[in-house]
Amino acid sequence: MTDAIVMENVVKRFGPTTALDGTNLRVRTGEVHGFLGPNGAGKSTTIRVLLGLLRHDSGTVRLLDADPWKDTVSLHRRLAYVPGDVQLWPNLTGGEIIDVFGRLRGGFSEARKNDMCERFALDPRKKARTYSKGNRQKVALVSALVSDVELFLFDEPTSGLDPLMEAEFQEVVRELTGEGRTVLLSSHILAQVESLADRLSIIRDGQTVESGSLADLRHLSRTAITVTTQHSTVGLAQLPGVHNWTEVEGRSQFEVDGPELDTVLRVLTPLGVLSLVAHPPTLEQLLLRHYSDRVSPETRAATLGNS
């Protein structure tokens, strides 16, 4: 078995609305798979289908080589889930909730619980009602991490956590994959996905629009160039493969398709280059390309320029 998760043409409707409209997802065993998409794209619905909480209308879903709707119990012994908006029982303490989850899952390590509480700076003696959003999130994270499972389903797991905790989380995920475990990471924190994910899928309006390794996706994309020149670069705007060209007081910004890069640089050199920054597209830019009809050109330009 090489795929931990396989979804093919999965459709899920809620009355008149179609939440998943032919979603495809393939997560290889042992990888961290980034799962990206704008709000309402169907990320949480996908994870709920994988958990067997929702029944999909058509398509194929295989999770660890089993059917998440039929083999729910045996599957749930092998996975752990962290929702993005954690709701807890207000009259229980964090420690009690971690224990209940751990025992329901079939056992957990007390030592690992203490270790994780310490690493995430969580006070397990406080009642859940007194926890902030970030602390509720920590309870869910710790209770998932104390169990010895093959697969982790993370739905925006670090929302509300501070940067230190975010770093700790990334460290823990690296340990998990080092032990051969699989992680599906739905996230809005692009830096997190960029640094952790081996491969990623982008979902929009219930459809998978892009899937592959970050390198694959970058290959499809453009190089962003910021250059200061003595002479105007206005001629560049006409060249094939140059996009979004702007020039303000001798400082030009544009994107170039990979194959045209050589031509563009040859045109650029005679204009008297004073400084030049070129970088591969960030995940942010990749995403903006996929969401672009929702983003105004100004926002897009601003983001491209600043990144």
Added chain:
Amino acid sequence: MTTVRETRETELAGLPVLLGLMVRRDRFTITAWTIGMGIFALYVVAAIPMAYGENGALGESAGLFADPMSRLLIGPAYGFDDPTFAQFVTNGYGLYFLLLAALMSILSVSRHTRADEQTTRAELLRANVVGRHATLTAAMLLTVIANVAISLAILLITLLVGGYAFNGLALFAVGIGLTGVAFAGVTAITVQLSEYSRGASGLAGMVLGAAFVIRGGGDLAAVGGSTLSWFAPLAWAQQTAPFVLDRWWPLLLPLAFAIVTTMCGFWLSTKRDFGASHFQVKPGAASAPARWGTALGWAWRQQRALIFTWTAALVVGGLAFGAFSEALQDAELPEIFADLFTSDDLLMGYLAYMAKFMPYFVAAFTVMAVQTLRSEETTTRLESILAMPITRHHWLFAQLAVTAVAATAISLVVGWATGVGAAVVVDDWSLVPDIGWATLNYVPAVLVVLGLTTFLFGVMPRLIPLAWLLVGYAVFLGSFGDLLDVPSWVLGISPFAHPAEMPVERFEVMPCLILSLIAVVGIVCGVFGFRRRDVSGG
């Protein structure tokens, strides 16, 4: 420098907008309550003359309902010797209009204050230009508006359909509205005490329950009530005795009560932080007992607070109702009774009635237990549990098993408590096991309610509140079915109509078996339905 006037304006800043928002949020709720209470009024005004035809027939039956036991359930029974329809409707049914208005008010205040604060919706509101006292003021005003709407609806319907005199009806309608406002005042206090809207409503509900029991004891003792009656806010509106004494002054009591309690509520609200309560929160255990890690153990952990609260409340109620046996024995009987019953028969009839009355509350407990399951689902906490290696039917069966066993235990304990209350005053300890068996005999009927609620949870979870209709139907017909002379099949829809009325009648096994079967079918269908549907929430 701020003047007093400016301070007041600041504290109430945003009031009109807040009130507008609350009216908008509650437009269906208030309309539904108004229509519902209007239909109730229409029903009693239209049904009584239909059932009794001429005034003479009413006089005979009404005499029956002036006995001490009925007074416990309907009030001081003013003008029941030879009542007109107007007297009978207002004095016979008034208590239930008062109860409903009080309930509506409790839920309304709690929903718009503590429920918002608990979910931090109020935080969003308070971050705007909203004064410290604006929310509670708006919630109180909204509840006053709702009570006015209900009173007007009742007044209009009884006036147009019943055609009774305006003065008496106005007294009746205003009494209902003021009682509602009085309990809104109680809730203004309880929402400061508890951090949870359910806890706040529960506390106010306990005050309502205590008021019902206290005035029950007072009214049972004598026609027109006794001193004890006057200690209960529920009794004041009834003491106006519409169409009999037609006195307005008792209404000053709920008015004053409402003002004082509301003031207390405002004062308490200044003594606490936003989102906090007057109860302290201590650090708890860092780890959980092993038994919580099983479906059954977890179900018990989740339900135990609800179970203990209901047991405590019902045991106190049972002891009180049992103890009223003494007043029942001392009370003078209407002549019509003296011919028919000895005082012993009356006592046993009363206790048999109580053995049927207390299980209504146990049925209400089972509905609330299933509603808690539903709220686990809608708050997405259930999602976390079902992401564990535990099947849905395993989880649901465990929860229902705890509810069913608890319902059985509560029934038995409450029966014993009623028996103890009676045994102490009449010095007959054989009553204790007798009443215990009698309440236990209604457990299958309680389980039918649990079965229906489970069925709704599994198949049509949004319609769970419909289960309250069955409970309300059972209580209403159980209390007034004989009075209204309704056909037996109408009575028979209530599961509580079937078990033998022990200890007066002998135990019958068939009703128990059939009711149990219906309960099991409902539960099984519900569990299967839940297995097949999506888990919603979020």
